[in-house]
Amino acid sequence: MRQVERAIFDLRRGLPVLVRAANSDVLVHPLEGCDDEALAALHALSGNEPALAVTRHRLARLGLDTADRIVRIPLDPADTAEEVVAWASAEKSALPPEITPQSANEGTVAALDMMRIGLLIPAAVVGDVSDAQRARVETLVADGSILAVAAEQVDAYAETRSNFLKRTSDAEIPLSHAERARFVMFREADGMREHIAIVIGDPNDWSDAVPVRLHSACLTGDLFGSLRCDCGEQLRESVRAIDERGGGVLLYLAQEGRGIGLANKLRAYTLQDGGLDTVDADHVLGFGDDERTYGVALEMLEQLEIERIELLTNNPEKIAAMDQGGVEVVNRRGIYGKLTKQNRRYLDAKAKRAGHWLEDVLNGSEEAGRVTALQRPAAR
Ligand SMILES: Nc1nc2c(ncn2[C@@H]2O[C@H](COP(=O)(O)OP(=O)(O)OP(=O)(O)O)[C@@H](O)[C@H]2O)c(=O)[nH]1
Numbered sequence: 001m002r003q004v005e006r007a008i009f010d011l012r013r014g015l016p017v018l019v020r021a022a023n024s025d026v027l028v029h030p031l032e033g034c035d036d037e038a039l040a041a042l043h044a045l046s047g048n049e050p051a052l053a054v055t056r057h058r059l060a061r062l063g064l065d066t067a068d069r070i071v072r073i074p075l076d077p078a079d080t081a082e083e084v085v086a087w088a089s090a091e092k093s094a095l096p097p098e099i100t101p102q103s104a105n106e107g108t109v110a111a112l113d114m115m116r117i118g119l120l121i122p123a124a125v126v127g128d129v130s131d132a133q134r135a136r137v138e139t140l141v142a143d144g145s146i147l148a149v150a151a152e153q154v155d156a157y158a159e160t161r162s163n164f165l166k167r168t169s170d171a172e173i174p175l176s177h178a179e180r181a182r183f184v185m186f187r188e189a190d191g192m193r194e195h196i197a198i199v200i201g202d203p204n205d206w207s208d209a210v211p212v213r214l215h216s217a218c219l220t221g222d223l224f225g226s227l228r229c230d231c232g233e234q235l236r237e238s239v240r241a242i243d244e245r246g247g248g249v250l251l252y253l254a255q256e257g258r259g260i261g262l263a264n265k266l267r268a269y270t271l272q273d274g275g276l277d278t279v280d281a282d283h284v285l286g287f288g289d290d291e292r293t294y295g296v297a298l299e300m301l302e303q304l305e306i307e308r309i310e311l312l313t314n315n316p317e318k319i320a321a322m323d324q325g326g327v328e329v330v331n332r333r334g335i336y337g338k339l340t341k342q343n344r345r346y347l348d349a350k351a352k353r354a355g356h357w358l359e360d361v362l363n364g365s366e367e368a369g370r371v372t373a374l375q376r377p378a379a380r
């Protein structure tokens with residue numbers, strides 16, 4: 001497991017790693033930091049012509065469909081790094097017609113899984129190690145110049161990494177909107193991410209269906225009051241609403257940018273400034289509509305012994321995730337930020353593309369910045 005974490009760390013630093021797999025060992029260079037020199041080095045060291053590995057979301061942006069999760073686009077020695085980076089992440093980009101994407105081998109799939117876990121753009125240049133180059137590559141692995149990791153270790157890591165949340169510490173933190181608040185900190189097993197449960201009030205006094213907010217981190221909105229989204233107001237209003245309802249829990253989840261990370265969210269914002277909506281911008285970078293999963297939230301609720309909830313959300317996916325995880329959503333409560341000229345397009349896309357219940361905000365009939373008094377049954 002530690003080897004996988006080291007490999008992700010190297011990829012984040014822009015260094016190549018070797019992924020060992022049954023059919024072929026694969027040398028991987030992350031897209032970020034990929035220049036002509038890196039391309040040439042990968043070609044020379046692997047002994048094979050490199051390929052560009054991308055997700056099916058990215059391939060769709062290039063106008064091609066695939067049933068595979070990850071594909072490889074074969075590269076030619078004449079292709080420049082600039083072209084390769086554009087095929088992987090530029091808004092307007094097309095592959096030369098003679099290029100046909102191929103299924104990705106096991107090592108390549110593992111490589112892209114590491115990119116996603118490391119919150120990098122999910123794309124890489126990869127080269128299968130030839131028999132002629134094997135000894136040279138092994139020398140570099142043996143002397144520590146290149147880190148090697150097994151594809152099956154990556155699979156195991158991706159499946160179990162968020163299991164076994166460790167409760168690390170907690171403290172009373174009176175908040176302006178909820179004086180009786182306790183921050184309870186959890187750390188994922190691999191130590192990479194931390195999540196916080198803000199426990200409001202006394203659990204003994206909570207109503208049978210505990211008011212709960214699952215809040216995905218948004219540094220720009222939560223902390224700086226960005227007008228591009230509604231997160232900051234939703235956060236503060238949730239705290240106030242939970243307190244008003246006799247207490248409950250806000251889970252502050254380390255899922256910045258719907259799970260793509262802050263660096264990629266900023267890239268997505270720049271793409272949106274060029275005209276794309278929030279979902280299409282993520283697709284351009286190779287991500288799906290929403291990269292979040294809620295296993296961590298379910299585990300936190302389990303550790304807090306919460307089984308029945310009133311969920312503060314406008315997002316049907318969150319209700320579905322709780323249902324599937326065995327937490328009963330007895331009721332849903334809408335929670336809205338202010339409609340601004342800067343966030344209208346974002347909220348509109350959330351409603352149209354992801355089915356969020358935001359029609360009252362968008363048509364102006366909902367009082368801005370407040371939690372609604374509406375008691376809508378959970379949509380199932
Ligand atoms: N990728 C991406 N993420 C964004 C964008 N705008 C906001 N976000 C992120 O979207 C997430 C919003 O999270 P939440 O407030 O939990 O929720 P939601 O899915 O809108 O659902 P509810 O607020 O519960 O209705 C945060 O992680 C933000 O950082 C964007 O344009 N692109």
Ligand SMILES: [Zn+2]
Nearest residue numbers: 218221229231
């Ligand atoms: Zn936000």
